[in-house]
Amino acid sequence: xxxxxxxxxxxxVAALSAVLPREAILFGRxxxxxxxxxxxxxxxxxxxVVVLPQTEEQVASILRICHKLGVPVVARGAGTGxxxxxxxxxxxxxxxxxxxxxxxxxxxxxxxxxxxCGVRNLAISEAAAPYGLYYAPDPSSQIACSIGGNIxxxxxxxxxxxxxxxxxNVMKVRGFMANGDAVEFGSExxxxxxxxxxxxxxxxxxxxxVTTEVTVRLIPxxxxxxxxxxxxxxxxxAGAAVANVIANGIIPAGLEMMDxxxxxxxxxxxxxxxxxEAAAILLCESDGTVHEVEEExxxxxxxxxxxxxxxxxxxRDEAQRLKFWSGRKxxxxxxxxxxxxxxxxDSTIPRRQLAPMLRSxxxxxxxxxxxxxxxxxxxxxxxxxxxxxxxxDADELHRCELFGADILETSVKLGGTVxxxxxxxxxxxxxxxxxxxxxxxxxxxxVKRAFDPAGLLNPGKVIPTLQRCAEYGKMHVxxxxxxFPELPRF
Amino acid sequence: xxxxxPALARLVDRVEQALRSGSPLDIRGGSTKLFYGEKAVGAALxxxxxxxxSSYEPSELVVTVRAGTLLSELEAALAERGQCLPxxxxxxxxxxxxxxxxxxxxSGPSRASVGSVRDHILGLTxxxxxAELLSFGGQVAxxxxxxxxxxxxxxxxxxxxxICEVSIKVLPVSVATATLxxxxxQAAALQRLNAWASxxxxxxAISWSGGRLDVRLAGAAAAVGxxxxxxxxxxxxxxxxxxxxxxxxxHSHEFFVFDDAALGSGETLWRxxxxxxxxxxxxxxxxxxEWNGAQRWCxxxxxxxxxxxxxxACGGHAALYRGADRSAGAFSPLSATLLGIHRGLxxxxxxxxxxxxxxxxxxx
Numbered sequence: 001x002x003x004x005x006x007x008x009x010x011x012x013v014a015a016l017s018a019v020l021p022r023e024a025i026l027f028g029r030x031x032x033x034x035x036x037x038x039x040x041x042x043x044x045x046x047x048x049v050v051v052l053p054q055t056e057e058q059v060a061s062i063l064r065i066c067h068k069l070g071v072p073v074v075a076r077g078a079g080t081g082x083x084x085x086x087x088x089x090x091x092x093x094x095x096x097x098x099x100x101x102x103x104x105x106x107x108x109x110x111x112x113x114x115x116x117c118g119v120r121n122l123a124i125s126e127a128a129a130p131y132g133l134y135y136a137p138d139p140s141s142q143i144a145c146s147i148g149g150n151i152x153x154x155x156x157x158x159x160x161x162x163x164x165x166x167x168x169n170v171m172k173v174r175g176f177m178a179n180g181d182a183v184e185f186g187s188e189x190x191x192x193x194x195x196x197x198x199x200x201x202x203x204x205x206x207x208x209x210v211t212t213e214v215t216v217r218l219i220p221x222x223x224x225x226x227x228x229x230x231x232x233x234x235x236x237x238a239g240a241a242v243a244n245v246i247a248n249g250i251i252p253a254g255l256e257m258m259d260x261x262x263x264x265x266x267x268x269x270x271x272x273x274x275x276x277e278a279a280a281i282l283l284c285e286s287d288g289t290v291h292e293v294e295e296e297x298x299x300x301x302x303x304x305x306x307x308x309x310x311x312x313x314x315x316r317d318e319a320q321r322l323k324f325w326s327g328r329k330x331x332x333x334x335x336x337x338x339x340x341x342x343x344x345x346d347s348t349i350p351r352r353q354l355a356p357m358l359r360s361x362x363x364x365x366x367x368x369x370x371x372x373x374x375x376x377x378x379x380x381x382x383x384x385x386x387x388x389x390x391x392x393d394a395d396e397l398h399r400c401e402l403f404g405a406d407i408l409e410t411s412v413k414l415g416g417t418v419x420x421x422x423x424x425x426x427x428x429x430x431x432x433x434x435x436x437x438x439x440x441x442x443x444x445x446x447v448k449r450a451f452d453p454a455g456l457l458n459p460g461k462v463i464p465t466l467q468r469c470a471e472y473g474k475m476h477v478x479x480x481x482x483x484f485p486e487l488p489r490f
Numbered sequence: 491x492x493x494x495x496p497a498l499a500r501l502v503d504r505v506e507q508a509l510r511s512g513s514p515l516d517i518r519g520g521s522t523k524l525f526y527g528e529k530a531v532g533a534a535l536x537x538x539x540x541x542x543x544s545s546y547e548p549s550e551l552v553v554t555v556r557a558g559t560l561l562s563e564l565e566a567a568l569a570e571r572g573q574c575l576p577x578x579x580x581x582x583x584x585x586x587x588x589x590x591x592x593x594x595x596x597s598g599p600s601r602a603s604v605g606s607v608r609d610h611i612l613g614l615t616x617x618x619x620x621a622e623l624l625s626f627g628g629q630v631a632x633x634x635x636x637x638x639x640x641x642x643x644x645x646x647x648x649x650x651x652x653i654c655e656v657s658i659k660v661l662p663v664s665v666a667t668a669t670l671x672x673x674x675x676q677a678a679a680l681q682r683l684n685a686w687a688s689x690x691x692x693x694x695a696i697s698w699s700g701g702r703l704d705v706r707l708a709g710a711a712a713a714v715g716x717x718x719x720x721x722x723x724x725x726x727x728x729x730x731x732x733x734x735x736x737x738x739x740x741h742s743h744e745f746f747v748f749d750d751a752a753l754g755s756g757e758t759l760w761r762x763x764x765x766x767x768x769x770x771x772x773x774x775x776x777x778x779x780e781w782n783g784a785q786r787w788c789x790x791x792x793x794x795x796x797x798x799x800x801x802x803a804c805g806g807h808a809a810l811y812r813g814a815d816r817s818a819g820a821f822s823p824l825s826a827t828l829l830g831i832h833r834g835l836x837x838x839x840x841x842x843x844x845x846x847x848x849x850x851x852x853x854x
Contacts, residue, residue, distance in 0.1 A: 109684040110767045133688060154634050165632065167641075168609050183827045188765040189806040190601065190784045191645070193821040194850065195832055196608055199641035203634050220690040247549035249572055249662030289690060291712030348630040350550050382632045420632035428635070435635055439622045443838070447637050450834030462636065 001069055005091065009048050012071055012093065016051060019061035026050040035094050038079045038086040039141075042391075043426050047074070047088030054099045056182075056212050063210065064180035066093055072459050073178070075206045077118060077149035080141045082344065083425030085152060085205045085461055092459075097148055100212055103127050111218045112171060112188065117148030117211045121155075124216060133218035136163035139421070140329065148211045154203030156421035158254045158328075161379035162287075163219070165421075167202045172215035178452040183209060200447065205423055206458040208451040222287035225253060226297055227321045230304045231278035231311040235259070238280035239355035241307035242378045245284065246351065248303050250296065254285040255379030256328050259358065262335075262373040262386075266327035269334035274327055275311055282309075282378065283324055331375040332386070339371070339388035343400050347411035348382045348420035360410050361385055368403040370396065382420035383411070409434050424462045432462070433469035441469070497539040497558075498623070498654060504535055505621045505652070508844045515844055517648040519558060519587030523594050525812060527647050527820050527849050535652065537589050543567055544655060545629075552612060552629050554657040557589025564588055568660055576604040576661040578695075581740050589653045595645025598739040599695035599706070602766070602781035608644035610659040616643065617652040619840030629657045642835075648846040649854050650839035664694070664708035666715070669731035670723035672703045676770045676777065679703040683782045684767055691717050697738050698779040699745060706735060738780065745778045745789060748812040758813030760797045762786040764806030771800050787811075794818030821851065 002008050013027050026032050027049045036044040048071075053059050066073050072092030079086055088094045100116035103123065107113070108131045113124050121142040125134040138157035139145055145155070150166045151173055163169070172186035186198035201208050232238035238257060245252060258266070258274075258281050267274045274281060284304065286296040297314060304312055315321035327334070335342045349357050358374065365372050371388045385407055389400040408418040408431040418424070418431040432441070444463045448455065464472070508515050514532030524530060537558040544554040548571040555564055561581060568574050578598025579591045592614070597606045613627025616639070627633055627640035643653055674682070679698040686693060692709035705721065707714045718725065726734065737743035748759060762771070766783040775790025788797060794810065795818070801808040807822035824832060829851075836843065836854045848854065 107767070108688050110765060111687050131688065154638070156632050160632065164605070164609070167638070168605055177827065181827050183825075183831075187763075187805065187807075189763040190766075190781060191595075191606070191763050193807045193809065194824050194828065195646055195650075195835060196595070196642060196644060197828065197831060199608055199644075200637050200639065203638050208637075220688055222690060243549035246551060249665070251661070288710065289713050289716060291716055292710040295710045295712045348628075348632045350547070350552075350629060352547065352549065377632070380631045382630075415628070416630055417628050417633040417635045419635050420630070421634060423634050424636070432635065437624070439620075440624045440626070440636075443618065443622075443624055443639070444636050446838035447639065447835065450831060450838045453834070 005048070008091065012049055012069060015065045015069060016049065016062060016093075019065065020051060020053060020058060024052045024054070024058075026052070032094075035076065035079075035088055035096070038076075038081040038084060040082055040084040040087070040425065040427055043084040043087050045088045045090050047094040048091050050094045050096055052096045052099055056176075059095070059210060059212055060176055060180045060182065062093070062095060063176050063178060067179045067454065067456060070454065070456070072456050073210070074458050075148070075152070075210045077146035077152070078120070078144050080145040081149060081153060081423060081425065082346070083419070083423040083427040085423050085425035085458070087426055089459065095210065097146070097212065100148070104213070106131065106218075108133065110188070112215055113218055114213065114215050115147055116213055117151070118146045121145050121147055121150055128218050129221070132221050134221050135169065135216050136219055137166050137169050140332070147214050147216065151202055151211050151214060152204065152206045153421070153423045156377070156382065158256065158377065161255060161377070162251050162253050167199060169217045170198070170202060170214060171217055173198060173201060173211050174213035175209045175211040177209055178454060178457045185209075186215070188215060205425065205462050207448055207462060208457065210457070222253075223289050224293045225285055225287040225321060226293050227254075227283055227285040227315045227324045228297065228300055228304065229313045229324050230282045230284065230309040231275040232280045232282065232308065233310050234279045235358045236355040237308045238282060239352070239358070241282060241304055241309065242354060243351050244303050244307045245300065246379070248299065250299055250303065252284050252300065252379060253287040254283065255377075256283040257281065257354070257376040257378035258328060258331070259374040261371065262331060262375050263327070265338050265373055266330055266334040269337055270326045270330050272323045272327050278310065283328055328375065331384070335373055335386045335388065339390070341391040342386045342388050343404055345383065345385045345387070345404055345407050346419050346422040347408050347416055348380065349411050349414045349416035351378070351381045353414040353416070354378060354381065357383065357410065357414060361407065364403055364406055368399045368406075370399055370403055372403070377420070380420070381416065405431065426461060429462075429464040429468065430472045432464050433472050438466060438469070441466070497541075501535070501540060501617060501652065501654070502621055502623065505617055505844070508533075509619070509621060509842055512842065513844070514847045517593070517652055517846055519590035520560070520583075520585035522581070522583040522586040523590060526594060528852070529816070530849055531847060532844075537587060537652075540654060548573060550629065551660055552657055553660055554629060554655060555588045556655050557587060557592075557653045559588045561586045561588055561591055569663070572663050573660045574663050575610070575658065577601055577607055577610055578739050579607060588656060592644050592653055592656055593646060593648045599697065599735055599780055602784055603694050604661075606644070608641050611641050611644055612657040612659055614640040614643060614656040615654045616650075617654055619651060619842055619844055623654065627657065631659060647850045649836060649850045651845055666711040667694070667706060667708045667731075668714050668718050669726040669734065670705045670707070670718065670721055671726055672705070672723045673701060674703050675701060676779065679779065680770060680783050687766070687782060691721070693782070695735060696780065696782055699777070704734065706731070745776065745787070753812070753814045756791050756814065758790060758815070759811040760788045760790065761809045761811055762788060762797065762801045762806055763809070764801060764804050768804040768806070771804070773797065773800055798822055819851075824851070
């Protein structure tokens with residue numbers, strides 16, 4: 001390969017031109033600009049080349065060429081990811097799979113759908129709806145995000161407490177290895193001989209293989225869903241109520257919490273008659289047959305009442321249920337309405353730590369002099385604190401980053417993890433140094449080498465290098481907000 | 491991770507010794523599944539000392555257990571709090587351990603409706619082939635930090651390392667259950683199951699054998715009651731139903747029992763994992779069906795090729811369970827690409843090949 005970037009670019013474009021039509025290769029700055037970032041817009045890089053293949057043969061050829069030339073490849077779906085997993089490599093090829101957008105088969109007897117990787121999450125459920133079936137994982141971006149991206153991130157959603165993550169709802173992934181070899185992980189049967197490679201490919205953020213086709217499991221649509229909205233006068237009681245629901249053997253279809261500040265923000269946005277006096281609001285949903293829902297709602301109401309709910313309302317009909325949810329679903333845009341910018345965190349903690357975690361976040365608001373509003377997937381302990389800041393103010397941005405890192409580290413200390421569903425990407429590389437030891441990180445690198453010995457698929461994401469972690473450790477002390485970082489601060 | 495725990499420290503020592511001497515280890519829990527997979531070689535690495543429930547929070551739906559803990563002990567502790575391992579891991583004999591359950595990756599009758607062992611693993615601590623103690627995943631259900639290494643250990647038969655401790659998602663025991671029986675041949679049974687699959691019915695397990703289809707319903711009382719009315723059939727008495735599903739789960743049913751006489755007569759037991767909608771397979775011997783049609787057992791005197799080709803033809807695979815002649819290998823062969831990844835992963839976790847060498851496939 002030539003030394004200069006321009007020559008390298010020409011060289012790669014020439015090689016790719018042999019297998020792709022002219023219009024499927026982008027390399028001018030203005031043409032590649034839309035690919036500079038995913039939904040984490042703070043991190044941007046201009047890709048050397050963007051390719052838009054239309055067939056699996058083209059994908060295989062692109063990978064073979066890049067493998068031969070030693071060029072990194074970053075696969076990209078809808079670009080809705082929140083952690084920079086699809087951020088381009090400056091000397092690499094961004095492999096856009098947007099044209100793989102066909103639903104190939106809905107099998108109503110097997111309850112499966114075979115779709116190309118670029119099909120939108122919601123489009124699968126729409127296509128299955130006439131048969132009374134749907135695809136359960138529902139990340140909030142489901143209207144736009146693609147199933148290939150869901151595979152990369154092991155996406156969750158509001159309903160995964162009851163219905164599982166992407167991993168639990170995908171049977172087979174078809175795709176290509178870094179060297180262009182075709183491969184299939186999983187099966188239309190319920191298991192495969194040998195190691196369960198599907199489970200490590202799902203959630204691998206495009207670093208182990210490129211996905212082109214997915215077989216998902218469909219499930220019968222519940223006949224009915226009803227939702228309880230419960231208010232609590234303090235956060236501890238709300239946190240304990242969440243634990244009590246589960247401890248009583250109830251697995252709600254959704255169990256979500258909003259704090260007072262978040263409730264105020266969304267009420268102004270959607271006017272859903274939320275209880276603005278409540279310290280926390282819980283949304284607790286039941287779905288199933290009419291009889292099942294009736295039975296479960298009664299049990300949920302009893303538990304929530306016993307747990308000290310100040311006010312309980314059960315949705316009368318579908319319109320009211322959707323109204324209850326409207327605020328929760330609009331938490332992010334509502335936050336955009338009350339602040340120039342916000343940073344969304346995504347850690348998970350054990351459910352019993354919800355109240356202590358909220359208290360810690362309140363203290364951090366004072367420490368970093370920034371506001372934070374909170375929505376939680378309370379049922380599975382997945383937090384989405386939204387730190388409000390103004391990116392135009394460099395100091396606010398800096399404090400916001402420290403605030404975010406503090407939330408992640410506190411989550412790890414409480415027995416949780418730095419990312420529940422948004423992925424590590426580039427955003428949480430530093431936090432990975434906190435959660436994993438050097439040996440564990442090296443084991444991740446070894447796994448990567450088993451699939452991609454040359455290290456060409458989405459390099460630099462997910463696993464921080466030893467050097468990066470060493471630098472982060474130092475920076476951590478130097479950039480601490482307090483003059484005496486060794487002193488305990490409640 | 492620190493190794494202050496004496497049982498854990500002894501394991502690390504043993505692995506370090508094995509690495510120095512280059513001698514393989516045969517990881518042993520309760521030795522209840524030695525018939526499964528390829529022949530074990532190496533010095534026994536006993537896991538039973540590494541025992542005990544490390545933490546159990548019923549409201550978190552998660553239990554963290556050390557690998558040598560008896561499965562029976564874990565299940566008893568869960569039952570006390572009205573919870574269970576929903577995937578019903580088979581207990582082929584008393585004495586099986588939690589580590590063995592994960593390493594074998596086998597699930598019972600409810601697998602098609604609730605998921606597998608793998609689906610319920612949240613995290614684990616692994617002793618790898620460099621004698622390093624590593625933790626992956628955690629104790630929370632939603633966790634995408636790093637590759638999902640812990641789930642890769644389910645069904646790996648110990649070839650990637652020693653599972654030391656594992657966190658498992660548990661669920662409440664169903665409020666109501668009922669078992670319905672229908673007289674029908676295999677084709678009619680499969681047809682019914684395929685039709686029911688797309689309806690919101692609380693079907694939790696099925697079995698078909700000897701001209702009878704049994705269907706276990708589980709869930710809210712109202713849902714189970716409504717499904718009983720809708721499906722019809724003969725309702726099995728609760729005690730008989732419990733005994734029936736135990737015999738299917740633990741292979742104490744006569745179909746699965748292999749004594750010396752059966753082995754001597756050249757009979758074998760095969761497990762065929764196929765798409766649930768596969769029509770009746772014409773196999774020599776007797777069949778027993780589970781998992782809505784996705785798991786088909788065959789007790790036969792036919793050769794391996796007969797079973798392997800039948801499974802492959804419909805997109806599945808066949809594993810040899812019981813049988814004297816194991817020359818055809820326990821598991822269906824892998825494609826060249828997948829075998830390459832398997833070799834790479836062995837290299838990544840156990841570069842000196844000291845853990846259960848050859849137990850899953852030759853060369854791994």
